[in-house]
Amino acid sequence: MSDEAANGWVVIAGLGPGAEGLITPDAQAAIDAATDIVGYIPYVRRIAPRPGLTLHESDNRVELDRAAHALDMAQAGRRVVVVSSGDPGVFAMASAVFEAVEAGPQAWRALEIRVLPGITAMLAASAAAGAPLGHDFCCINLSDNLKPWSLIESRLRLAAQADFAMAFYNPRSKSRPEGFVKTLDILRECCEPERVIIFARAVSTPDQAINVTTLADATPDMADMRTVVLVGSSLTRLIPRDGAPIVYTPRSVAKDAE
Known part of the structure; x- marks a missing residue:
């Protein structure tokens, strides 16, 4: 694995229920460090564009495809934040990412993957x-x-x-x-x-x-x-x-x- 690939990671972060003040500092720090944001269309659009950041929007019923895309990018050395509203572990993307990890290639299990809690609705x-x-x-x-x-x-x-x-x-x-x-x-x-x-x-x-x-x-x-x-x-x-x-x-x- 290259040094670039070794630095890739996935963070699964909750954006809270809607108010910007309810995004946790940890989630905001991960977003600030990310090269890629992955998520359902309205949640990705809550993230302000900036140079060096790519926004990947997708439909609400392709959670496993979205998770696999995030993991592939992290394996290639990208710093990926998968965003959900509320808390990512409550009917949201954390379970989908781990479902993809379990069913996917062995290399995904070696990735740095973190879940950052959020304030759920x-x-x-x-x-x-x-x-x-x-x-x-x-x-x-x-x-x-x-x-x-x-x-x-x-x-x-x-x-x-x-x-x-x-x-x-x-x-x-x-x-x-x-x-x-x-x-x-x-x-x-x-x-x-x-x-x-x-x-x-x-x-x-x-x-x-x-x-x-x-x-x-x-x-x-x-x-x-x-x-x-x-x-x-x-x-x-x-x-x-x-x-x-x-x-x-x-x-x-x-x-x-x-």
Whole structure:
């Protein structure tokens, strides 16, 4: 291997939910040192062009091809940052890169590969509303592109049975609008009508909209692909005040609770 190739690396970095201030210093330092940025089109376009930096945009459904391209460039001595929104380990590119490494040539396993955590939309949405994820919670991707709907339904029912607060990614898109309809139906079978639901759209951006409602009043059109949905547990509380209410889940559960 040449000295140039030996210096190649891959960093998988999260750009946070949208606000520039929520990009971590480590992620920004990796971007500043990179020769190449690889990622989904809107995420790559968040990176400012500069001399010596090549931007590689690709569609949202070619994750493994994107990962292989990044690894090939690193093997050739390039300094590559694979960008995701939020945190790269939450329904994002970190798993795709390692899936490619496992299936790819042995040389890829010798590359320097680092994952830099980011602030995911789930946490930014929770902070914007108060602290609805203040106790035990789970996170479910509602897209059935990579897993069957039957598995999503099973996990929804079990999460409701366990009385987790829940965070939903990819709740509703134009190509699969029925999934979130079914999600609300399942929740209504398993949870009380007054269960708090938060629809956090475009969180941390100038377009941010936080809609706090209840399961009884929630409708499918309150969510789209830019929305993270947070569902409280049975213990989640709402504090009314002037302006937006505060939503939080207490840190403790009574010892006699079942």
